[in-house]
Amino acid sequence: MKRITMVFTILLAIPLLGQSVDRGREDMKEATRTATEALATLQGLAEKNPAVIGLRADEAKTAQLGTPLRVYWVGLEALKNYSAGTDPQTLLQDMKTVFYPVTVGTSVRSSITVKERNSKLVATDFGQSELAKRVTNARGAGDGILVRVPALNSYFVGTMSGGALVLTPIADVPGTELRANVAAPADAVFTVLAGRARASNGLPT
Numbered sequence: 001m002k003r004i005t006m007v008f009t010i011l012l013a014i015p016l017l018g019q020s021v022d023r024g025r026e027d028m029k030e031a032t033r034t035a036t037e038a039l040a041t042l043q044g045l046a047e048k049n050p051a052v053i054g055l056r057a058d059e060a061k062t063a064q065l066g067t068p069l070r071v072y073w074v075g076l077e078a079l080k081n082y083s084a085g086t087d088p089q090t091l092l093q094d095m096k097t098v099f100y101p102v103t104v105g106t107s108v109r110s111s112i113t114v115k116e117r118n119s120k121l122v123a124t125d126f127g128q129s130e131l132a133k134r135v136t137n138a139r140g141a142g143d144g145i146l147v148r149v150p151a152l153n154s155y156f157v158g159t160m161s162g163g164a165l166v167l168t169p170i171a172d173v174p175g176t177e178l179r180a181n182v183a184a185p186a187d188a189v190f191t192v193l194a195g196r197a198r199a200s201n202g203l204p205t
Contacts, residue, residue: 054129
């Protein structure tokens with residue numbers, strides 16, 4: 001069952017990446033290998049600072065990788081210029097990053113982030129327990145991608161429905177009616193966020 005879930009995740013991400021299926025599958029395979037090797041590092045960190053990592057050392061010994069999500073980024077200027085009816089996928093920039101929730105039993109407790117740096121995949125971030133839990137709640141039992149909007153300090157889980165991108169906020173988005181775990185068409189979400197971005201000054205990019 002885990003193998004079937006992994007393949008579905010890859011196929012979902014391919015249209016957004018503009019890659020071939022074979023290339024995307026190989027990239028995910030390498031990212032998962034890197035994340036699997038990084039579980040040993042996670043265990044060492046849990047021994048030193050379990051509160052930050054979200055796991056005790058004994059729990060880290062049995063920790064496993066959950067279903068991964070490729071990570072995409074939406075820039076401030078692109079968001080400000082977005083208008084309803086535009087293909088929302090054009091806003092997504094590939095961060096060459098994969099986010100792995102880490103589970104103990106059936107409970108999501110931590111995460112490992114794998115990024116491409118200098119043409120090599122490396123594990124760069126460990127812990128982020130609250131983010132991992134929120135992402136898992138927003139995704140539910142399905143698969144998807146993770147969309148980050150730094151200017152609004154927001155994350156969304158993206159899924160495909162009827163050939164269209166749907167976004168689910170992992171938390172309420174201040175200044176909007178977008179609510180945690182309530183899915184909406186990406187076009188509608190980005191239209192709301194564009195208005196929020198244009199109305200705010202000094203937002204980070």
